[in-house]
Amino acid sequence: MSCPSWRALLAEREALGEDPRGFAEALAHLDGCPACRRETLALDPLLAFRRLPALAVSASDVEAMRQAVAAMRRASRVPGEAAGGAPLGGRPIAGRRAGWLPDGARSWGRAAAAVALLALGLTLGPGRPVPEPPSGEASTPSRQVQEALFQASFVEDLDLADARIYQVDSAEMQVVMIVHPSLDL
Amino acid sequence: VPELAYSAHRHRAAWKEATDLELLVGIQRSDEAALDELIQRKTAPLVQLAYRILGDAEEARDIVQVTFYRLWENRTRFDHRWSPNTWIYRIASNLAIDVLRARRSRERATEPVRQHLRSVAPDHGWDLDRLGEAEIAAIFRELASGLSERQRLVFLLREVEGLPSQEVARVVGCRESTVRNHLFNARKTLRAELRRRYPEYAGALRGGDEP
Numbered sequence: 001m002s003c004p005s006w007r008a009l010l011a012e013r014e015a016l017g018e019d020p021r022g023f024a025e026a027l028a029h030l031d032g033c034p035a036c037r038r039e040t041l042a043l044d045p046l047l048a049f050r051r052l053p054a055l056a057v058s059a060s061d062v063e064a065m066r067q068a069v070a071a072m073r074r075a076s077r078v079p080g081e082a083a084g085g086a087p088l089g090g091r092p093i094a095g096r097r098a099g100w101l102p103d104g105a106r107s108w109g110r111a112a113a114a115v116a117l118l119a120l121g122l123t124l125g126p127g128r129p130v131p132e133p134p135s136g137e138a139s140t141p142s143r144q145v146q147e148a149l150f151q152a153s154f155v156e157d158l159d160l161a162d163a164r165i166y167q168v169d170s171a172e173m174q175v176v177m178i179v180h181p182s183l184d185l
Numbered sequence: 186v187p188e189l190a191y192s193a194h195r196h197r198a199a200w201k202e203a204t205d206l207e208l209l210v211g212i213q214r215s216d217e218a219a220l221d222e223l224i225q226r227k228t229a230p231l232v233q234l235a236y237r238i239l240g241d242a243e244e245a246r247d248i249v250q251v252t253f254y255r256l257w258e259n260r261t262r263f264d265h266r267w268s269p270n271t272w273i274y275r276i277a278s279n280l281a282i283d284v285l286r287a288r289r290s291r292e293r294a295t296e297p298v299r300q301h302l303r304s305v306a307p308d309h310g311w312d313l314d315r316l317g318e319a320e321i322a323a324i325f326r327e328l329a330s331g332l333s334e335r336q337r338l339v340f341l342l343r344e345v346e347g348l349p350s351q352e353v354a355r356v357v358g359c360r361e362s363t364v365r366n367h368l369f370n371a372r373k374t375l376r377a378e379l380r381r382r383y384p385e386y387a388g389a390l391r392g393g394d395e396p
Contacts, residue, residue, distance in 0.1 A: 017365040018350060045386055046375055049325050052345050053318035055236045055245065057229040065246070066224045069253040070217075076258070165191040 001029045006040050197221065205269035212260045223273075224253055231277050237341050238281040240326050248284065252277040271355045278342070278356055282334040324386075328378040335359075336371040343368055 004026045012020040027050075030036050040047050163180040200208065200222040208226075211219030228249060235245035255276050263272055316324075329337050335357065342353045343364070350368075354361045380387045 017369060045379055046344070046372060048316070048321055049340075050345060051318060051321050052237050052325060052341075053322050054233050055242055057232050061232075061246070062225055062228045065228045065250060065253070066221055068250045069220070069224060069257070072250070072254045073257055076254075163193045164189060165193075166189060167191075 001025060003033060003036050004029065006036065006043055010040070010044050193218070206265070209260075209263050209269050209272075210265075212257065213263060215260070220253070220257055223256075227253075227273055231273065234274065234341070234346060235277055235281045237345060238278065238338065239284060240322065244284060245281075248277060248280045251280055255280075267355065268352065271352055274342075274348075274356045275358065278338050282338060285334050285337070324379075324383065327382065328375050331374050331378050332371050333367075336367050336374070339364055339367040340371040340375070 004022070006026075009020060009023060009026055013023060030040060030047075163178055166177040166179065168175045168177070197218040200211065200216075200218050203211065203219070203222065205223070205226070208219045208223045212223065231249045231252060232242075232245050235248040236242055239245055239248070252273065256273060263269075329340075332340065338357060339353055342348045342356060343350065348356070350361050350364050354364045357364065357367075359367075376387075
């Protein structure tokens, strides 16, 4: 693309209150053309703010975000447990700084208890009605497994990304096994 | 060997192929793996937006954390007619504006910024194009202190993030004509402040508002 007529483009943009036709292509050209940048910044210095700096976000930042959000959700489900019972209220700043990340030992104990309770519950056969489980679009666990997991709501607290769940069916007994290295007793 | 009925790892991997809208539908069904994938995709752009509004990296990350939390807590309220980005940006920008209002007075002390820019001027010859990103950001923060929160948000979404006016209107929660009005006033204020505070950078603006 050759250098556009910036004076006309910017005047049209100002008059319309919208980007005129071809403005996006002109901006793409602008990023690679020092002469056009000098001309446009002289005409409209506010275009310099297109270069407002970006903040680097690393993979570990994203993982920290995931853990912090998971911790906030867990804390909101357990009244009084988070940060000495401090109310969440969705306020900014409080979450990560208050140190609501899960306690490793407590998670481990809860996980072991979850497996035991889940196995016990299933060996006793069907009990009370269970709520409709979410329909799995991305994977297809059997309805039995979905119901079991949904019924045992504490399982979601395990947060075991690599967990595998096996199902053993027989005429009198159904067993679901959760396999994860952290549950190795 | 019993049959593998379900794998959390496989379940998470499957969400990587989903669209943003499919992720939000999954989140509405309380699928935590869908939320994790959304966090994976949206953390960087949301942190950028919050950082540009607030100018503080730590606050920006906190805002985004609360955004995802609120999104989860209000997951049943997502309207499928909306673009997922619009809904998420709306939550984040509202939170950022609340923080901005709360700490508005801190932005008044800008004299050191001006002194620094004047001291580096001989190196860049009063050329905006040769200023570093940090200096550009410092100038913006100073000039933007004269904008209302809405004007600042509209300017950033439209001029920096490049969202179309229609989407900006949905994010901000107003009509498109109001967006144009906010944008017009924001540009006018920024130009006036630039002329007043940094006449050496004002270029062709010295004679008036129009470029």
